[in-house]
Amino acid sequence: MTKQHANWSPYDNNGGSVVAIAGADYCVVAADTRMSTGYSILTRGYSKISKLADKAYMASSGFQADVKALQKHLSAKHSIYQHQHNKQMSCPAMAQLLSNTLYFKRFFPYYAFNVLGGLDTEGKGCVFTYDAVGSYERVGYSAQGSGSTLIMPFLDNQLKSPSPLLLPAVDAVTPLSEGEAIDLVKTVFASATERDIYTGDRLEITVLNANGTRTEFMELRKD
Amino acid sequence: MNSMEPNQAKLSLLYSPEASQSQRTLNPNVTGTSVVALKYKDGVLMAADMGGSYGSTLRYKSIERMKPIGKHSLIGASGEISDFQEVLRYLDELTLQDSMCDDGNSLGPKEIHNYLSCVMYNRRNKFNPLWNSFVLAGVKKKPGVDKSETYLGLVNMIGVNFEDDHVATGFGNHLARPILRDEWREDLSFEEGVRLLEKCMRVLLYRDRSAVNKLQIANITEKGVTISQPYSLKTFWGFSAFQNPTAGAQGS
Numbered sequence: 393m394t395k396q397h398a399n400w401s402p403y404d405n406n407g408g409s410v411v412a413i414a415g416a417d418y419c420v421v422a423a424d425t426r427m428s429t430g431y432s433i434l435t436r437g438y439s440k441i442s443k444l445a446d447k448a449y450m451a452s453s454g455f456q457a458d459v460k461a462l463q464k465h466l467s468a469k470h471s472i473y474q475h476q477h478n479k480q481m482s483c484p485a486m487a488q489l490l491s492n493t494l495y496f497k498r499f500f501p502y503y504a505f506n507v508l509g510g511l512d513t514e515g516k517g518c519v520f521t522y523d524a525v526g527s528y529e530r531v532g533y534s535a536q537g538s539g540s541t542l543i544m545p546f547l548d549n550q551l552k553s554p555s556p557l558l559l560p561a562v563d564a565v566t567p568l569s570e571g572e573a574i575d576l577v578k579t580v581f582a583s584a585t586e587r588d589i590y591t592g593d594r595l596e597i598t599v600l601n602a603n604g605t606r607t608e609f610m611e612l613r614k615d
Numbered sequence: 616m617n618s619m620e621p622n623q624a625k626l627s628l629l630y631s632p633e634a635s636q637s638q639r640t641l642n643p644n645v646t647g648t649s650v651v652a653l654k655y656k657d658g659v660l661m662a663a664d665m666g667g668s669y670g671s672t673l674r675y676k677s678i679e680r681m682k683p684i685g686k687h688s689l690i691g692a693s694g695e696i697s698d699f700q701e702v703l704r705y706l707d708e709l710t711l712q713d714s715m716c717d718d719g720n721s722l723g724p725k726e727i728h729n730y731l732s733c734v735m736y737n738r739r740n741k742f743n744p745l746w747n748s749f750v751l752a753g754v755k756k757k758p759g760v761d762k763s764e765t766y767l768g769l770v771n772m773i774g775v776n777f778e779d780d781h782v783a784t785g786f787g788n789h790l791a792r793p794i795l796r797d798e799w800r801e802d803l804s805f806e807e808g809v810r811l812l813e814k815c816m817r818v819l820l821y822r823d824r825s826a827v828n829k830l831q832i833a834n835i836t837e838k839g840v841t842i843s844q845p846y847s848l849k850t851f852w853g854f855s856a857f858q859n860p861t862a863g864a865q866g867s
Contacts, residue, residue, distance in 0.1 A: 399642065402739050404773055427777055432788050434769075435779040457736050457774030500740075 403455050403503045404429055407590030408440055409539030410451035411580060412509035413551070413573045414517030414532050414565045418601035421509035422577045423451040423537075424585070424612060426593040436593040436614065445470055448486040448510040449598055449605075453537030454524070455503035462502050465493055483510035487520040487528060494526030501525050505536040511600055517565050532564030539584035539591040546580055570601065578610055585612045643695040643746040645669050647680045648825040649787030650691035650750045651815045653799055654765050654780050655808035658836035659752035661691050662812045664820075665845055666827035673827055681833045683840035685710045687755040688724040689833055690731075693784040694747035694772065702745060705734065724753025724766040728776065736774030744772040748784035754837045763837040783815070786823040791815035805834070817848050 407428040412421045423440035426433060441451045442463045450466070452459040469489060473481050481489070487508050494502055501524045508520040521534035533551055535543035554562040566573060577597060585592045595610040645667045652661035667675030680699070681691040684706050692699035709730060713722050722730075728751040738744050748771040756763040768778035781795040794815050803811065809832060820826045828850070833842040 400744070402742065402744075402773060404775060406775060429775070432792075434775070434788070435777045437779065438777050455773075455775075457732075457739070457776065460732075460776070461736060461774075 406456040407538045408453040409537040409584050409591045410440055410453050410507050411535045411543060411577055412507040412519040414519040415570060415573055416565055417515055418570045419509045419511060419517035420573050420577055420599050421449045421451050422595060422597040424591045424595055427456060428590050439596055441596055441598050444486050445481045448483040448508060450506055450508050452504045452506045454505045458502040459504045462504050482513050483518050484512055491526040491528045498525050507534045507536050515602060532566055539588040542584045542587055543580050550576060581612060639742055645696045647693045647696055648823055649783055649785045649819055650693050651783040651787045651791045651812060652750050652752055652767055653795060653808060654767050655803040658754045659765055659767050660808045660812055661689060661752055661833045662816050662830055663691050664827050664830040667696050668825045676827055676829055681842060684727055686721050688727045688753035689835045689840050691750040692747050698745040698747050723755035724751055727751055728768040732770045732774060732776040735770050735772060739773045746772055750782055752835055754835055786819060790818050790822055813848060820848060
């Protein structure tokens with residue numbers, strides 16, 4: 393008797409794009425708010441950005457139920473950390489935790505494509521980019537999700553990222569001002585919305601800097 | 616070596632796909648079709664027909680696919696009916712434990728939705744899903760605030776969940792949501808809400824082969840849940856193209 397194949401998949405792709413850009417003293421984390429399945433839109437107002445700690449915000453695209461479970465898991469771990477250390481987790485610490493959490497399910501992965509953005513212990517912007525099983529690195533900017541192939545090359549061109557192979561190591565954070573970075577994010581999402589069917593509806597931008605955190609929205613095409 | 620083999624053969628049978636097939640996901644048997652719901656001024660309206668299909672046969676025509684949960688919530692189910700009945704047992708247990716706490720608080724729709732999402736996701740993780748899509752609606756006063764909050768959410772068999780001003784399962788997602796996106800607005804009156812829902816259900820009746828013309832509309836407000844008596848929608852089939860459809864065809 394041949395092995396029966398499941399006529400059902402435990403995964404679904406709910407789409408969407410996420411972007412993060414690190415600056416000298418700020419970090420911008422952005423995501424669209426569309427949630428889709430197949431060729432249908434489930435809802436136009438779903439937030440993909442989650443606050444993991446005061447200085448660590450995660451934006452995730454992919455399979456929404458896994459993303460939610462991942463956010464819950466990290467939130468719980470953060471609570472325990474705060475009880476044990478009497479302080480919030482730093483962004484680099486959260487970055488490692490996220491990587492470990494993803495790899496823990498290496499053989500039944502969280503179908504989540506994440507970017508982690510925030511401020512490091514020195515107050516400089518930091519962005520970490522991940523794949524679904526926890527492989528990560530610190531970068532100056534990143535895009536993940538269904539529109540990432542459209543967004544990333546444009547960011548590469550505009551932010552002129554220095555080669556990571558250079559010695560002495562060159563800082564990856566962008567010299568752009570906060571306002572310029574936000575404008576870039578808006579441009580990039582407007583473009584991705586034109587060609588990626590899973591990106592659109594509304595853009596949510598979270599900005600972290602020394603004064604705290606703020607969120608702004610921008611309407612995107614709804615088709 | 617030879618003495619080891621029978622034991623190893625037994626072991627391999629225990630872990631083989633044949634042994635675990637009955638615990639794994641299968642195909643649904645008796646299924647309900649779309650559920651459609653929308654928020655209106657005083658609460659939430661939800662509609663579902665009373666059909667239970669056995670494959671392509673419209674076998675059962677009096678299945679109530681919407682049920683009140685606790686004091687503040689209403690659940691509507693599409694998909695496998697037996698799984699829906701099992702979920703109702705889970706929710707019974709949950710609401711019973713909650714009332715036994717006797718602390719003056721009762722689970723609201725957001726909490727029930729969260730519980731259901733966890734249940735669905737957990738079953739999905741074990742590769743043994745509850746073959747349903749649930750719509751969870753409710754109205755509850757926020758503690759300390761005089762105004763009551765309306766809630767409407769959806770959770771499907773792999774755990775994907777969200778809330779919105781209007782939701783629909785199955786075919787409703789394709790046929791009813793576009794109508795709702797065009798015609799829904801904040802602060803609909805009860806009559807406007809019912810008319811909008813009926814418009815959606817009529818389209819589903821025309822175009823979804825598993826729909827039956829016997830439906831209920833449920834209303835949940837801060838006063839509680841009322842589910843209407845079953846009734847039928849008026850349909851129109853008097854198109855000239857339907858008159859004498861084989862006229863002019865070869866052999867007619």
